[in-house]
Amino acid sequence: MSITLTQILNLVGKLDDSPGDETPRERFRRYLRENVRKVGQIRDYVDECLRISGPQYNRALQDLVNYVGHFLGFEKVIFGRYQGVPGEIGFDGHWKSPTEFHIVVEVKTTEVYPIKVDVLLDYVEKLISQREILREDDALGLYVVGRPDPEIKQLENAIIVGERTNRLRIISANSLLSLAELMDEYEVNHEDILAVLRPSGPTIDPVVDLMGRLVAQEKVGEAGEKEPPSLEPSAEEVPARPAAKEEAAYWLTPVRSEEDLTAKECIKSLVGEEKIHAFGEKTPGRKHLKPGDWICFYAQGEGVAAHAKVISYPTKRSHPKIEQPEKYPWVFKLDQPVLYLDRPVVIDAVLRSQLDAFADKDLNKPWAWFVQATRKITKHDFGILTRGHD
Template structure:
């Protein structure tokens, strides 16, 4: 629940301009790894419903933050054009792909006014010259708040930039983030979704993926909630105050195929107690069963510090825990009926001898990576 609204930020911090206190404060809030996707969506709704200039500028920041959460390195753009700086709303860079991919992002709250692809095209050319980037590595992305997106797509399609620009609504971009969190899209797959061949309105593609996922969930046999054919949890380990951590392990010692899935969860240091007491992690939204869970600990730790093998995933209400569900509210996340508990295999929870240090990317929520990348990573940037 968003408590510090956009209106409240302006009333406390003053005008919302480039390098202003209001802008800095808002970016601090949305970049905090404890700020949930649901809270970002609430800010998006407030920005879309508002009519003041700062609502437009907040929307620009929100779109850039969604890009960061999708795994891009993000440079926030400026609100008001200046002659000494490229005027894009955002510059997103993807480094995990074989060749760096750059997105020049333009955010438009409405399509009430005509959109000129040439403006973003000029920004793309300026970025090419400024950073000596190959032209083939740069794309444009229009993010639309509301309005006739099809008209924008047709305008782009009829321009010289038809192969270099894409269009998506802000809500569809947020939907893509939710898909990534719930269904295991890696960052390189996110890039493929945003930059498909022969498509301009990529929001349609996101909608198709979302429909497929919802169809799969509606027709699920329920296997995900009981693991490998079992029911409930049966771990008889430490109870309140216990410690399920078995010691330390190096990443090279983790067994499994290179493409085994590792689910990376964020946690505050207070959440470590839940891990140790329950040999499990909760309460989370997860729609597949990975081979491993890895825990990024925030606060003063700022590293991926724990790893465990997954035994099964159960509804939170069915999990056997050291304490009552109610007593855990506020430790990691609020409990609700849709959340689950990831139960680890007995004696599989370890601290990493070679933890993965934070560089510039943190898992704001559930992220997936492959075991081979997890083993080889030097920093969080290598897997997120």
Template sequence: MSLIDLAETSPNSFDGYNVQQIVAICGDGTLLDGSDTSKQFRSFLAIQTPERLRAFANYCLEQSFPKSGQVLQDIVNEIGKRLSYGVVPGRYSGSTKEIGFDGLWKDPDGALIVEVKTTDAYRINLDTVANYARRVQVEGIVATEPSILIVVGRQDTGDLEAQVRGSKHAWQVRLVSVESLCRLMLVKDEITEATFIQKVRKILLPFEYTRVDEIIDLVFETQKEVEEKLVDADAVEIVAVENGEDKQTGVWVFTPSEVLDAKRKDLLKRFFITHGEAYSRITRAQYLAESTNVRAVCSISKRYDRDYQPYWYAFHPAWLEFLEGGSSGFLVLGCMDRDEGYALPVKMLQGLVEKLNRTEKSDRFYWHIALLIEDGKVFLNMSKTGEKLDLTPFAF
């Protein structure tokens, strides 16, 4: 069994491994450009949780080991993917024929040339990095010249900040610590709205601070996202009331996140096997097979202590939009006390959402997906019309 297969099948097998040990069991253990070690290590990172990526990054900064800088470079580029950038990994070592960036992060609002430094003890040749930015535009890799993001291991970046401010490239360069980038990834992992994701990425681009509206907007949107998270099926108790309506009670029952994550991993592993594809994590709920653009949103429900609609899920418009952007898309529903999952194709969902109840809050809303059990079968209950959809054909 390969490292990746084992990591997907039994992720806890590597809980006791630090990132140096992980690299050592990838390929022949030598991290070189184009090597099997590099490919396996990057594939391994793609299926790790944000918390695990953060731990790996901290290990690179706290421990001295061969090629720790290159390992951190791969971790930072994986974080870029989690922030929904299109990431082109850079080379580990310089080449006269290729552009020497550590990473190129592409985004509709503007690309970033990324340089990763474990320490700010040494000055950076900003002219060299700016030349990387010019070359990627000249060579047609991106349409406009990218900005520069320098990712450093330490929070104390005073010397480097002074170097940037005193250079002619000051308005092109941004600095961020590895820890702050990890925090941004953790926030992004929990959000659903595409516009919010764009705002999160936008703060990594250089912009003028005289007017702070965009920063205030981001704080406000973060508050709304936190409130929205509270209606996730992992947390809210839903009860049936008259006329088939759903109502939230004041009872909050939380399922441990590690239990939900384990169930989610099991379902996704089985789902993507049926589609013959390796997959990567976009957010806690969103997943993508990059080679075919098959997309999945996975949501898990505990079994609520009631006979009517014992499983309940919030389905967000941003999830529907994400699924619609793939070559094919599926809403994967899991039930904590059932082995099978249900993969509902997005084309079918498009015709069902108007038949579902929905909750509106301020400028956003979510649909209610409730499951019934009758005669041993699981049905999706379309609350507005009273129709029931047998989910047996969608089980896996």
């Protein structure tokens, strides 16, 4: 039986910095240590933190992010205070690697509000002065952002302008969890994780996103989803027509935030207004999507937020509303779009238990593979993911 984060928080009480072993804070952290053994559980709880606003969920997010440090192979994870006090270093988390490398963590639910990067650097300097960290080269300040805003990028800009790229990094909570899932499921070790966290450039998400998508595509192949011979027409657009004597196929495709648009804004613009969508050259299923199929759209970190009927083959052409036409050149037309951007279908453990795709699978194990690449799904699963629409 799955228990939601809200139920856990109601049981442990209001999270604060009160001292003692039986405070709500310590009960919550003890619950994580004793009961949460799978990365998939943490992802469910993090998603819940990001869907529900308020100090209680912001503080739970901080603890959950720190708990991920254990899954990344850090031998010592120190949980910071929720609120700073004079005389104490105010970091949110301090992770120590077996290699003697240190990561000092600052968790931000959003980057909408101004963030002074010198504050995190000051935490690192104080840890060095107290000999908790031996050398500057042995430490990295890491911002973990719950809901990155593609239009703001103020953290990234501040790091670049301040020439702090060698000392500070940024990663979304989603990508941090993807790293933990890669380490849990594949031959990715702690040193590999450090190699990803320490390259040049402040933002880590593109590297993690690439790794996650490669793994997701491998999962598609492992699941035995052998696709029929290509139905792809010539490069010229094929007139919309129903698939003759062929059953409709059902698809799930992820939509990520672009340079200037959130995932939901992309769905609203392309699916809702333009009635189109676009695939990349190597998007799984691109050669097999056909008129008459149905497709639903997963807004990254939010849930399934729309679905529509496919009425054309993907054809290689440009469209003014496609943000990166060179990356997504295969455009196809849609009809009967239904959007539920304000009430997306959350893929939590309860919903996963109803899906054919998770039959005989441990619902608490990593599950992001399901939403990281375009995949064919059953009609039954499509109905659940779209609240029964067809």
